[in-house]
Amino acid sequence: MRKKLKAAVVILICMLLVGVVFVMSPFFPYVRSLAVMAVYSHVCEEDSIMETEDFALQIPGGGATNETDWYPFVMTFTADQEFSSFVGKPGEKLTILYNFPAFNLKKGCSRLYDTKSQYYNGFYGAYLVQQADGTPYGFTADGNIDAEAVSDVARFDFFSLVLEDFGLQKEEEVFTCDHVETDDGYRMAGYDGWIRMSSDILVNGAAHKKQEGVTSYLQYGAPEFPVSEPFAPVEMKSVVYGRYFEEYQASIFFYVMAVDENVCRRCENEVLRASVIE
Numbered sequence: 536m537r538k539k540l541k542a543a544v545v546i547l548i549c550m551l552l553v554g555v556v557f558v559m560s561p562f563f564p565y566v567r568s569l570a571v572m573a574v575y576s577h578v579c580e581e582d583s584i585m586e587t588e589d590f591a592l593q594i595p596g597g598g599a600t601n602e603t604d605w606y607p608f609v610m611t612f613t614a615d616q617e618f619s620s621f622v623g624k625p626g627e628k629l630t631i632l633y634n635f636p637a638f639n640l641k642k643g644c645s646r647l648y649d650t651k652s653q654y655y656n657g658f659y660g661a662y663l664v665q666q667a668d669g670t671p672y673g674f675t676a677d678g679n680i681d682a683e684a685v686s687d688v689a690r691f692d693f694f695s696l697v698l699e700d701f702g703l704q705k706e707e708e709v710f711t712c713d714h715v716e717t718d719d720g721y722r723m724a725g726y727d728g729w730i731r732m733s734s735d736i737l738v739n740g741a742a743h744k745k746q747e748g749v750t751s752y753l754q755y756g757a758p759e760f761p762v763s764e765p766f767a768p769v770e771m772k773s774v775v776y777g778r779y780f781e782e783y784q785a786s787i788f789f790y791v792m793a794v795d796e797n798v799c800r801r802c803e804n805e806v807l808r809a810s811v812i813e
Contacts, residue, residue: 561640561641561642561643561759562640562643563643564638564643564644564752564756564757565638565640565643565756567753568638568753568754568755568756569607571753571754572608572610572754573608575610576608576610576611576612577611579610579611579612579613580611582613582615583611583613583630583663584628584630584663584665584783584785585630585663588782588783588784588785590783590812590813591811591813592632592661592663592724592787592810592811592812593810593811593812593813594609594632594634594659594660594661594789594806594807594810595609595805595806595809595810596608596609596634597634597637599805599806599809600801600805600806603637604636604637604654604798604801605634605635605636605637605654605659605806606634606635606636606637606638606645608634609633609634609660610632610633610634611630611631611632612630612631612633612696613629613630613631614629614630614631614691614695615627615628615629617629617691617695617696618664618688618691621687621691621695622687622691624666624667625667626666626667627664627665627666627667627672628663628664628665629662629663629664629688629691630663631660631661631662631663631692631696632660632661632662632663633658633659633660633692634658634659634660635647635657635658635755636649636652636654636655636657637654638756642756642759642760643756643757643759644752644755644756644757644758644759644760645755645756647741647755648741648742648743648755648758648759648760649742649760650740650742650760650762650769651760653793653794653795653797653798654793654794654795654798655740655741655742655769655794656738656740656741656769656771656792656793656794657771657791657792657793657794657798658692658790658791658792659790659791659792659802659806659807660789660790661787661788661789661790661810662685662688662689662692662786662787662788662790663785663786663787663788664688664785664786664788665783665784665785665786669784671786672684672786673685673688673777673786673788674777674779674786678730679717679719679730680717680730680732680775680777682712682715682717682732682734683712685732685775685777685788686710686712686736688788689710689736689773689790689792690710690738693710693738693739694708694710694739697741697751698739698741698766700749700750700751701741701743701746701749701766702743702746702749702765702766703739703743703766707739707766708739709737709738709739709768710736710737710738710739711736711737711738712734712735712736712773713734713735713736713737714733714734714735715732715733715734716732716733716734717730717731717732717733718730718731719731721776723776723778723789723807723808723810724789724810724811724812725811725812725813726778726812729776729777729778730776730777730778731774731775731776732773732774732775732776732777733772733773733775734772734773734775735770735771735772735773736770736771736772736773736792737768737769737770737771738768738769738771739766739767739768739769740766740767740768740769741758741766742758742760742762742764742765742766742767743758743762743765743766744758744762744765745757745758745759769794770794771792771793771794772792772793772794772795772796772798772799773790773791773792773799774790774791774799774803775788775789775790776788776789776790776807777789787812789807789810791803791806791807
């Protein structure tokens with residue numbers, strides 16, 4: 536009996552030691568991120584525009600490509616109240632589907648912070664917007680994409696939901712959108728009538744020194760890459776596909792933003808064009 540008890544104690548101690556080592560390893564933040572974001576995203580889906588309008592929007596995650604490029608799955612965030620306050624219009628609804636660069640498992644954090652990566656500061660996904668008066672958001676009177684309105688959503692996303700939580704101060708925020716080009720006649724997600732907009736944007740980068748009490752680190756991991764200038768503005772390429780859906784009274788904008796134009800192109804072809812609305 537004593538031998539069995541001693542063996543059980545030894546096994547328990549070994550298990551505890553393994554657990555401690557795992558928690559302290561760079562791999563732990565990645566596992567924690569997967570667990571937290573799977574649950575949180577599911578909660579947000581229940582209040583999303585897709586849920587209230589009874590349709591599904593499926594966008595492939597990083598597991599659908601042949602490279603270690605993006606996080607394994609696309610997440611959902613519902614930002615109705617925050618977006619309404621940002622644009623100064625009560626009753627606006629915004630659902631964000633998004634994905635970010637894959638984790639560097641040696642560093643224990645996303646390449647979102649890695650200024651040497653072609654995926655630095657990159658995101659892709661979809662913005663779904665409903666206006667309180669039921670009119671299309673993000674389109675001009677002649678039916679073209681309104682670059683300024685779409686930029687407002689991206690600006691809100693970068694600053695209010697990402698960079699400000701990392702510690703960026705409002706007076707330091709930089710966002711410009713230039714060299715806008717649009718053309719129509721695209722088919723996306725099983726529907727015709729999409730308009731494509733490409734542009735160059737200048738926005739603060741995510742590289743910064745680790746801070747205390749940052750909730751977003753549960754998602755991205757805490758930054759472990761060298762930083763010469765925190766939140767230094769970076770030039771990025773942006774591609775957006777927009778279409779208004781009368782049956783849902785919602786504008787949908789697929790998007791990808793990356794410092795490398797080739798990343799945008801691959802994401803367009805391998806991910807965004809493989810999305811489905813049903």
